[in-house]
Amino acid sequence: MTKFVRYLCADVALAVLLNGSPAWADEGDLRFQGFASQRLTATSGKNNFFGDTRGKLSPDYTEIGAGLSWRPHPQWLLSGQAIYRRGGESENDEIDPDYFYAAYTPLESEAGHVTFKIGKIKVPYGLYNDMRDTPMTRPGILAPQSIYLDSLRQITQSALGLHLDVERAIGDDAISLRLSQVTPNFGSDNTFWALLGSHTVFTGELYSRNNEAFAGQLAYDHDGGRLRALLSHAVGTARYRPGALDNWNDGRLDFKFSALSLQWNGERVSLSGEWARNGFHRRFASATLPGLDSRDLGGSWYLQGQWRFAPRWEALLRYDVNQTDRNDPDGTNFAINNPGQAAWMRYAKDWSVGLRYRPDRQWLLAGELHRVDGTNWLPPADNLSNGVWDTLNTSRRWNMLLLQATYRF
Amino acid sequence: MSIAIRSVFFHAVLLALLLCCARLAWSVELIVHPGVPATELSRPLARLILGAKVTSWEDGSRIRVFVMPDESPLHQEMAKGILDLYPYQLRAAWDRVIYTGIGQAPIQLANESEMRKQVASTPGAIGYVGRVYNNDKVRALPVR
Numbered sequence: 001m002t003k004f005v006r007y008l009c010a011d012v013a014l015a016v017l018l019n020g021s022p023a024w025a026d027e028g029d030l031r032f033q034g035f036a037s038q039r040l041t042a043t044s045g046k047n048n049f050f051g052d053t054r055g056k057l058s059p060d061y062t063e064i065g066a067g068l069s070w071r072p073h074p075q076w077l078l079s080g081q082a083i084y085r086r087g088g089e090s091e092n093d094e095i096d097p098d099y100f101y102a103a104y105t106p107l108e109s110e111a112g113h114v115t116f117k118i119g120k121i122k123v124p125y126g127l128y129n130d131m132r133d134t135p136m137t138r139p140g141i142l143a144p145q146s147i148y149l150d151s152l153r154q155i156t157q158s159a160l161g162l163h164l165d166v167e168r169a170i171g172d173d174a175i176s177l178r179l180s181q182v183t184p185n186f187g188s189d190n191t192f193w194a195l196l197g198s199h200t201v202f203t204g205e206l207y208s209r210n211n212e213a214f215a216g217q218l219a220y221d222h223d224g225g226r227l228r229a230l231l232s233h234a235v236g237t238a239r240y241r242p243g244a245l246d247n248w249n250d251g252r253l254d255f256k257f258s259a260l261s262l263q264w265n266g267e268r269v270s271l272s273g274e275w276a277r278n279g280f281h282r283r284f285a286s287a288t289l290p291g292l293d294s295r296d297l298g299g300s301w302y303l304q305g306q307w308r309f310a311p312r313w314e315a316l317l318r319y320d321v322n323q324t325d326r327n328d329p330d331g332t333n334f335a336i337n338n339p340g341q342a343a344w345m346r347y348a349k350d351w352s353v354g355l356r357y358r359p360d361r362q363w364l365l366a367g368e369l370h371r372v373d374g375t376n377w378l379p380p381a382d383n384l385s386n387g388v389w390d391t392l393n394t395s396r397r398w399n400m401l402l403l404q405a406t407y408r409f
Numbered sequence: 410m411s412i413a414i415r416s417v418f419f420h421a422v423l424l425a426l427l428l429c430c431a432r433l434a435w436s437v438e439l440i441v442h443p444g445v446p447a448t449e450l451s452r453p454l455a456r457l458i459l460g461a462k463v464t465s466w467e468d469g470s471r472i473r474v475f476v477m478p479d480e481s482p483l484h485q486e487m488a489k490g491i492l493d494l495y496p497y498q499l500r501a502a503w504d505r506v507i508y509t510g511i512g513q514a515p516i517q518l519a520n521e522s523e524m525r526k527q528v529a530s531t532p533g534a535i536g537y538v539g540r541v542y543n544n545d546k547v548r549a550l551p552v553r
Contacts, residue, residue, distance in 0.1 A: 029471070031513050069510055074465035079510030099510050108463055110454040115511075122509045134508040137501075172453055224456050224494050225502075267495050308497060311480060361478065361517070 033081075034066035037135045037406040045395025047375065048382040050150070051088035057401075061087040065098060065134060077103040083133060090150075090190050090379035098122075098133055099158050110169060117163040124178045124217045125232045126259045126274055133158075135406040139272070139304060139316065140354045141368045142402065145377040146300030146322035147259060147276050149194070159184045161211060172223045180215040184208050186238045193380040195238060195253055195280070197389065202284075203243035206253070212237050230261040240284065251284035251292075270306040275299075277326075299326040316354035316368070322376050323347045342391040348374035362408055370400040437486040440525075440547040442534040446470075449551045456492050458535060460502040461512050466533060474515035475527050475536035483521065487537045491552050 039061040041053040051060025067081030080100030085091045101119025108114075122130035131137035132148050142150070161182030168175050186192075186206035196202045213236025220229045233256075240251030259276035277299055284292040302320035309315055323329045324346040331346030354368035373396065380389045439455065441447065446468045450458070457463040464472055477484040479496050488496045503514040518524050521538050528534040529546035541549040 029473075029513055031507075033507050033514075035508075065508075067508075067510060069513055071464070071471070071513060074469060074471045077510075077512065081508070081510055101510070103511070105464075108465060109467075110451060110457065110463070113463070130509050131505055134504075137504045137508050169453055169457070172456075224453075224460075224492070225498055265495070265498060 029071045031069050032067070033069075033409070035064070035134060035136065035406055035408040037063040037404060039063075039141065040401075040403040042401045044399040045397070046383075046393060047378055047395050047398045048088065049400055050090050050379060050382060052382075053088075053400075057403075061091075063133075063135065067098070075105050075108075077105075079103065088379070089381040089384075092188065101163075112166070112168040112174070115165040117165070118161075120158055120160050121163045121180060121182065122158045123180050123182060123215045123234070125215060125234055125257070126276070127228070127230065127261045127263060127272060129232075130158075135366075135404060136364055136408060139306065140318065140352065140356075141366050141404045142352070142370075144274070144302040144304065144318060144320045145348065145350065146302055146320045147274050149322075149377050150379070159213065161213075174219075174221045176217075176219045176221070178215075178217045178219075181211045182213050182215065183210050184213045184236055184238075189381060190379065193389065196282075197380075200388070202240070202248065202251075203246045204241050204248065204251075205243070206238045207241055208236070209239060226265050228261070228263040228265075230259075232259045232261065233257070247289050248284045248286050248292075251282070253283075254281040255279065268308045272304045272306075273302065275301040296325050297327070298322070298324045299329075312358045314356040316352070316356070318350075318352045318354075320350040320352065321348070322374075324376060340392065342375070342394065342396070344374045344396040345376060345378075345391040345394070346374075348372055348376035348378075364404075364406040364408070366402075366404045366406075368402040368404075370402070371397075372400065373397050436539050437483055437490055437537055438539075438541050439487075439491060439535060439537050439550040439552060440528050440541060440545075441536075441550045442528055442530075442532055443546065443548050444532055445535070445548070445550070447550060449553055452492065452552055455552045456494060459487075459492060459515070460494075460499060461506045461514055462502070464512060471533045473531050473534045475518050475524055475531075475534060476515040477520070477524065477537075478517060483537065483539060491537070 038059065040057045040059055041049055041051060041061055042057045043049050043053045048054050051058045063083065063085050065081055065083040069077060069079040071077050081098040082095050083098040084095045086093050097120055099120050099122050101117045101121055103115055103117045105113055105115045124130045126147055128139060128143050128148055132143045159182035161180055163180045166177045186208055192206055215234040217230060217232045235256045238253040240248065242248050256279040257276060259274055261274040263270065263272040277297065280296045282292060282294050300322040302318055304318040307315045328334055329347060331343030334346050335341060335343035350370055350372045352368055352370045354366060356364065356366045358364050375394045378394060383394055385393045446466050458472055459474060461474060466472055479500055485496055488494050488499055506512040507514045518527060524536045524538055525545060525547060528536040
């Protein structure tokens with residue numbers, strides 16, 4: 001935290017030094033932006049969600065972000081943001097570079113634009129992936145977990161690589177194509193839990209070879225975004241590096257995500273729906289054990305309504321479904337084949353209602369209530385029993401209350 | 410007779426009020442710094458510029474966008490009347506631009522006189538006011 005405050009002070013000092021006169025009066029535009037957000041979370045039953053939240057209002061989740069962008073030339077943009085996140089055992093309580101890159105736009109006109117980026121880039125996937133890390137740009141306190149799983153944020157949210165963004169305008173409509181070739185970060189504990197489970201079975205670690213993941217998105221925006229349709233696709237491989245005395249000699253996990261997103265934006269109401277298929281293929285070789293070759297083809301979807309019923313107020317209603325295996329939607333077969341594991345860890349059905357209030361441009365206050373059947377997106381690290389992820393020792397049906405205050409600067 | 414006068418007076422006041430409201434509701438014009446090369450904009454281009462997606466004028470000079478607070482009636486009129494967008498769509502576009510680092514958001518000003526001052530004194534600037542007067546140091550930019 002102290003480190004973060006130091007960085008923040010340095011950023012502000014730099015911004016002030018370079019911005020002695022108003023930013024827009026300078027030859028090169030430099031902007032500073034940031035936010036600080038505090039959440040109160042309460043969960044029912046045996047479940048914890050990013051902190052010790054069981055049966056009480058817990059202040060364990062905090063997000064603080066600060067960034068700078070500098071446009072030294074109309075065609076060039078240098079941009080970076082760091083985020084500090086604290087959230088129980090599932091967040092690392094450190095400052096992470098959220099994104100930092102150089103963007104070059106050789107073509108920009110009424111007809112469209114072409115932009116190249118290099119650096120750590122937000123990966124476009126679905127409606128919200130590149131915006132999910134700041135409370136102001138998420139559709140609720142939580143992004144729909146079926147598609148924007150917080151446990152997998154590190155690999156799906158931003159990654160080092162190259163990015164191409166092409167947009168062609170046709171009157172009031174626009175077609176855009178975004179392609180990214182990246183090296184995802186599989187280094188976090190949360191990612192390990194979500195992809196492989198316990199460290200007692202897999203004692204090694206996951207890593208990525210350079211530029212081994214690819215993401216693409218094709219989007220159609222009608223009438224300035226009144227109607228939006230997007231097709232997103234991401235493929236990649238996580239490699240396994242065996243630990244000392246590991247039973248596994250070698251291993252890899254291939255993943256393939258695809259999503260169709262639709263959104264309609266009216267004056268007071270926005271309706272969104274996304275449907276995704278998530279494929280995982282694990283292959284592990286061992287000298288002492290039979291090899292492991294397992295596939296999961298998961299399905300997820302949600303429908304969401306946002307209602308701006310009064311100036312500065314917005315209500316949210318969402319139904320969000322996630323299944324690890326579409327052919328075993330309630331996890332029954334999984335539980336039979338894996339004694340000691342809960343069927344309900346293989347799915348989650350989440351009804352949520354929420355309310356947002358923006359008293360002014362700086363503040364955002366929000367509240368959200370979730371009623372969930374299943375623990376599919378419950379963060380394992382916060383729910384260990386004596387260091388073990390005992391899925392039977394979780395509550396299948398649980399409720400969650402989230403309150404959040406965000407200040408932007 | 411006095412009833413007739415009262416009636417005429419009442420109607421005149423009502424008409425004046427209605428005209429006044431109509432002006433408040435519809436009168437908004439885009440303005441630019443006098444050195445800006447564009448003489449008019451298409452609506453799609455105006456959307457791209459105010460949405461912070463197009464960042465330079467046709468001669469390559471940088472565009473600097475000035476806006477009023479989201480809840481200001483002038484901003485609402487500009488969004489709906491000129492761009493045919495809802496103000497929350499512009500806000501969402503700017504938040505996306507700011508927090509994904511893909512660009513830079515418009516600079517928000519408190520009132521119309523500040524808007525005239527900043528647009529007149531900032532090369533490449535674009536903004537909007539209720540009405541452009543002959544002695545203004547800014548130029549109106551029609552949207553076709």
